[in-house]
Amino acid sequence: MDIEGLFNGLAIQQQRALKGLRKVYGNQVYLAGLRTPKNELLIVATNKDPENAIEMYAKRWEIETLFGCLKGRGFNFEDTHMTDNEKLVNS
Numbered sequence: 001m002d003i004e005g006l007f008n009g010l011a012i013q014q015q016r017a018l019k020g021l022r023k024v025y026g027n028q029v030y031l032a033g034l035r036t037p038k039n040e041l042l043i044v045a046t047n048k049d050p051e052n053a054i055e056m057y058a059k060r061w062e063i064e065t066l067f068g069c070l071k072g073r074g075f076n077f078e079d080t081h082m083t084d085n086e087k088l089v090n091s
Helices: 050-072
Strands: 015-017 022-024 029-035 042-046
Touching: 015 050, 029 050, 042 050
Parallel strands: none
Antiparallel strands: 015 029, 022 029, 029 042
């Protein structure tokens, strides 16, 4: 059975964490899956806490998206060449 087959029957916005370790590309991992609002299957492989894997991935995705925006998409944070933390001040 392929990995997607392990998550057959998930309704939109429903998630499932599989019990036990699974071998994926030679690595022992836990798997969690979520059916997205676009009816796509999001599968997360993790080495711990599969019950919270989808939630943790969502937080990480928010952070990755923020960094993507800061590095490009108009903000270009890296172009400031700021290296002195003392110059960064809350206003």
